[in-house]
Amino acid sequence: MARARATALLVDFDGVLRRWDPAVAAGVEREYGLSAGVLGEIAESWGLLQPVLTGRVSHAEWVSSVADALTPSVGDPERARAAVRQWQSYRGEVDPQVLAFLREVRAAGVRVGLGTNASDLLDADLAALGLTDELDVVVNSSAIGVHKPAKEYFQAACLALEAAPDRVLFVDDEDRAISGARVAGLSAYRWTGPADLRYLRAALGC
Template sequence: MSAASPRCAGVLFDLDGTLLDSAPDLAAALAVITREQGVAMPDYARVRAVVSAGGSAVLRTAWPQAAPGQVAALLPRYLDIYAGMLAEHTRMFPGIDALLARIERAGLPWGIVTNKIEALTLPLLQRMGLAARAGVVVCGDTLAQKKPDPAPVLHACAALGIAPDATLFVGDDRRDVEAGRAAGVSTIAVGWGYSSGENPADWQPDVLVQTPAQLAQALGFSA
């Protein structure tokens, strides 16, 4: 399916690692808490690789042997630090703003389905100039379920008034593909994101793209 097809009625995106390169700020917040706790800061590459897996996964790069309870105890402080630096270094990936503009010119609604909590997502979208552009934003705490459960994807489709089988879901994590597949939407995995250190091809998305330009082509837009 492509945007040129009459069956494509809208596009959903994951946030971190798909639309936004938020790893620099998430790593900066980790640097603060590791300094507070007297723990060595891991290499940036290790942190970046797991950003799409959430705050607990980021913390575990610095505390790999920690019990789940220890990581859970650190998470509120980590998220509080991160909330204070949400958009200092976070940017849209190159080519994403232009891609969203093309989607908007084509008259296609688009939205965001993220596991990031609302208290962090909405302020970040405001600062990135995306809040007013997205037709729907489904966060990790919007529903009782989050990705890889299909419920957030289906909720976004319903909010946009589009059928799942006429929807494209774009993401950089296995959970995006699994959630999209279970929801009955077409899935596009991107190669520029974080991917949790995995090969996106292994997730068996409907389409795999390496650049926003390739994504534009997959959506049916000419070069």
């Protein structure tokens, strides 16, 4: 039996709606004499990342912990903090094709939620990128205390969207998140790029 068409769309932020130019981090690493990729390796190490994604520490505290971990590579705490501040000052860019798609979806009467593992800086990022009024719901892991791919995260997202799990289509660029959404009963589509929008439009009837 075919699933009913989705009445709500839940879309990931980083890697789907927001893009990051890798040249920015690479430029900071070159300027400060760091090995390529070290900023991402430290910042995304689970011991530092997990607390900020669940709201146990603030974004500012996470940035400080990244600078502390980077200090041995730089040799000077002040220089490490400067490198991390410069790297973090770049807040990414909106994918215009994805944004146009979200507008189409909302115009067709489908509720749109942002489903993201993020820090308490998310609202400021959305405002800076002009996205505050582009979404019906924002489900931020640090605000609800649980992150993707946990089943509880997706349950909270469905409640926020006021939709049953089987009427929500979730789009993300990470396999673990896709698997978690399916366990929670959502339809889920693995994002690979704007070429996927044709399928998603058809799936939503837009």
